[in-house]
Amino acid sequence: MKVPFLDLKAAYLESKEELDAAYRRVMESGWYILGREVRAFEEEFAAYCQAEHCVGVGNGLDALHLILRAYGIGEGDEVIVPANTYIATWLAVSCSGAKPVPVEPDERTYNIDPELIEPAITPRTRAVIPVHLYGQPADMDPINRIAGERGLKVIEDAAQAHGALYRGRRAGSLSDAAAFSFYPVKNLGAVGDGGAVVTDDAELADKVRLLRNHGQRVKNRHEVEGFNSRLDELQAAFLRVKLSKLDDWNRRRRAVAARYLERLDRLPALTLPFVPEWVEPVWHLFIVRYPPRDVLQQHLANTGIGTQIHYPIPPHLSDAYADKGWEPGDFPMSELLAGEILSLPMSPHVQRGQLDKVVGSVEEELV
Ligand SMILES: *Cc1c(COP(=O)(O)O)cnc(C)c1O
Numbered sequence: 001m002k003v004p005f006l007d008l009k010a011a012y013l014e015s016k017e018e019l020d021a022a023y024r025r026v027m028e029s030g031w032y033i034l035g036r037e038v039r040a041f042e043e044e045f046a047a048y049c050q051a052e053h054c055v056g057v058g059n060g061l062d063a064l065h066l067i068l069r070a071y072g073i074g075e076g077d078e079v080i081v082p083a084n085t086y087i088a089t090w091l092a093v094s095c096s097g098a099k100p101v102p103v104e105p106d107e108r109t110y111n112i113d114p115e116l117i118e119p120a121i122t123p124r125t126r127a128v129i130p131v132h133l134y135g136q137p138a139d140m141d142p143i144n145r146i147a148g149e150r151g152l153k154v155i156e157d158a159a160q161a162h163g164a165l166y167r168g169r170r171a172g173s174l175s176d177a178a179a180f181s182f183y184p185v186k187n188l189g190a191v192g193d194g195g196a197v198v199t200d201d202a203e204l205a206d207k208v209r210l211l212r213n214h215g216q217r218v219k220n221r222h223e224v225e226g227f228n229s230r231l232d233e234l235q236a237a238f239l240r241v242k243l244s245k246l247d248d249w250n251r252r253r254r255a256v257a258a259r260y261l262e263r264l265d266r267l268p269a270l271t272l273p274f275v276p277e278w279v280e281p282v283w284h285l286f287i288v289r290y291p292p293r294d295v296l297q298q299h300l301a302n303t304g305i306g307t308q309i310h311y312p313i314p315p316h317l318s319d320a321y322a323d324k325g326w327e328p329g330d331f332p333m334s335e336l337l338a339g340e341i342l343s344l345p346m347s348p349h350v351q352r353g354q355l356d357k358v359v360g361s362v363e364e365e366l367v
Pocket residue numbers: 059060061062085086088089131157159160181182183193194195
């Protein structure tokens with residue numbers, strides 16, 4: 001038995017009839033950009049996130065970038081970001097012209113450590129972008145408090161956290177504005193690229209609507225220098241189908257996580273995810289830590305089990321930022337994590353037998 005890291009075809013097959021119907025509905029409508037499917041999805045996803053507004057955009061990176069642009073953040077500004085995140089969080093900041101200022105994570109949750117935010121603030125700081133990494137919300141109350149005291153915007157990178165709860169409230173409604181990605185592997189995934197900005201701020205939503213569509217509200221009246229970053233009708237139609245399954249699929253991810261946690265708890269050499277009682281994560285990924293990680297990954301590969309590393313190179317050490325002066329040792333916790341983390345197969349479609357095989361194979365290597 002092989003256990004793929006992820007099987008996206010299984011997700012399609014489970015909803016094949018509804019997705020195929022959505023495809024035909026859009027194809028036969030003859031309308032493919034910014035129409036009724038996008039409008040309907042925006043309403044449905046805003047409601048799901050317990051927020052007032054949703055603006056569909058081209059992808060998650062653009063969602064973050066357009067929020068920064070709409071807030072007028074750019075050249076000469078600084079934005080605080082987690083040192084351990086997917087590089088897109090940083091790219092959104094640097095492509096706006098602002099400077100990413102990395103902050104180390106909490107050792108147990110892997111999310112940005114609120115206590116380290118204050119010391120990173122300078123007169124140029126305009127915003128903080130907490131990431132709900134691996135599907136677990138960051139500790140938003142202290143982050144919002146510090147930001148409120150210092151006049152900073154808080155922007156959630158919720159690309160891994162569709163449906164996650166923080167003190168009973170949904171990711172996407174926990175800050176000034178949130179960015180979502182619908183890249184196919186995400187908890188709510190399209191069959192291509194997609195993204196969204198979610199916010200209670202009507203003015204921000206309006207600006208993002210302008211920015212995503214060449215700066216126009218009315219055809220041929222270009223009010224601002226815009227971009228092209230639109231969610232398309234086909235992806236919106238697929239996402240509406242997927243959104244109706246999101247809670248069920250997240251519940252299945254929780255069941256997979258619960259079983260991993262229970263079965264792997266017997267292996268003291270392995271560090272398992274830590275979940276504070278005030279969050280309900282949606283398990284975008286299931287991460288274990290094991291110092292000789294490469295050995296474990298190789299063993300699992302030899303037994304037909306797919307794993308991945310999220311992420312092996314922290315952004316400050318990426319070639320993309322090689323000219324910015326960061327060096328190994330600058331963010332030791334993030335660098336340590338990058339060397340020890342391993343993502344086990346996690347999705348709503350992991351079968352009981354597959355999970356048992358993963359656990360058995362990990363046990364073989366560790367005991
Ligand atoms: C996927 C992801 C993004 C970027 O989303 P795209 O749609 O691929 O641009 C940004 N931040 C995080 C944390 C992500 O996981």
